[in-house]
């Protein structure tokens with residue numbers, strides 16, 4: 001290895017941006033007062049939080065009072081879904097619609113609700129990794145309490161038709177939550193125009209700090225209180241605020257949005273170049289729609305190899321990538337996302353996810369394009385599975 005390190009796992013987490021650290025620093029040092037206190041260092045922290053709330057709201061076309069801070073994306077998802085489920089149950093509505101390839105923060109929350117008597121419909125995402133609005137509309141019932149569909153998938157990067165889904169939910173008077181963790185900072189979002197009722201986000205996916213996120217809750221909706229205690233977050237989510245985290249969240253969001261257009265254009269080009277290069281490898285495939293996907297996301301399968309072995313060898317070459325979700329690494333089960341788009345188990349095992357950021361350069365991508373083919377060749381030369389694939393190919397040709 002030549003001492004190079006290329007971080008291509010930005011869908012798992014991102015590096016804190018220096019400007020964000022700078023914005024946070026005073027709140028880790030001098031401005032340490034409790035925002036609920038009356039003396040000036042407390043009041044200063046309180047004021048900074050409220051300014052951050054205004055900045056965040058403005059990005060999404062929301063009102064500041066509609067933004068609630070959480071510890072991240074998982075908490076926001078849990079709160080939105082359980083909080084609305086609890087309220088709607090009292091109105092006799094116990095049916096929830098979601099999709100098969102949501103993040104586990106959503107799917108496992110739905111499992112928990114199912115055990116409590118809720119009925120869950122998980123929509124298909126088809127081969128392109130996209131939910132079909134007409135199938136969603138057909139699944140809506142009298143007793144549907146909530147629709148929760150992610151904005152962009154964290155493994156295959158496919159972007160969902162959120163505006164259409166929002167319009168359908170509005171028409172049928174059903175509450176709509178979206179896990180927008182992967183989309184925020186990468187695609188323009190307006191909660192009012194898109195009829196989004198609740199939306200989860202987290203700072204560490206767009207160069208902010210870990211451990212701080214937010215839930216947008218449309219005015220008039222009142223999900224059940226998540227954490228009982230003090231009066232923070234309008235009495236709905238108690239606990240002394242993560243002041244530096246909140247300041248970092250707002251700073252990172254503003255930065256991500258101000259550079260979005262240019263980054264999106266640049267990363268789309270790099271992405272498409274690398275996809276073309278990797279598709280030259282025999283028996284490779286791109287997972288998820290080629291166009292309706294995040295600018296910096298590539299997810300490919302290479303038949304006859306194990307994703308893990310590919311990752312280890314990429315690491316030896318200085319490239320940090322993943323086989324899908326950070327949450328399932330370490331488990332031997334193939335990704336539920338790849339299974340949901342119809343891949344058979346043996347192919348789903350050979351997946352690679354590369355996810356880019358502002359820091360990714362043309363040079364990095366060219367280096368990755370050079371690295372991968374010889375690694376795949378080496379792994380296939382050792383693979384009994386690959387041998388079988390080639391034998392079957394020959395038989396088919398005879």
Ligand SMILES: *Cc1c(COP(=O)(O)O)cnc(C)c1O
Nearest residue numbers: 072073074103105154181182202
């Ligand atoms: C990362 C991620 C989450 C979890 O966010 P945390 O802040 O790590 O809890 C939820 N949903 C999606 C789509 C994600 O990519």
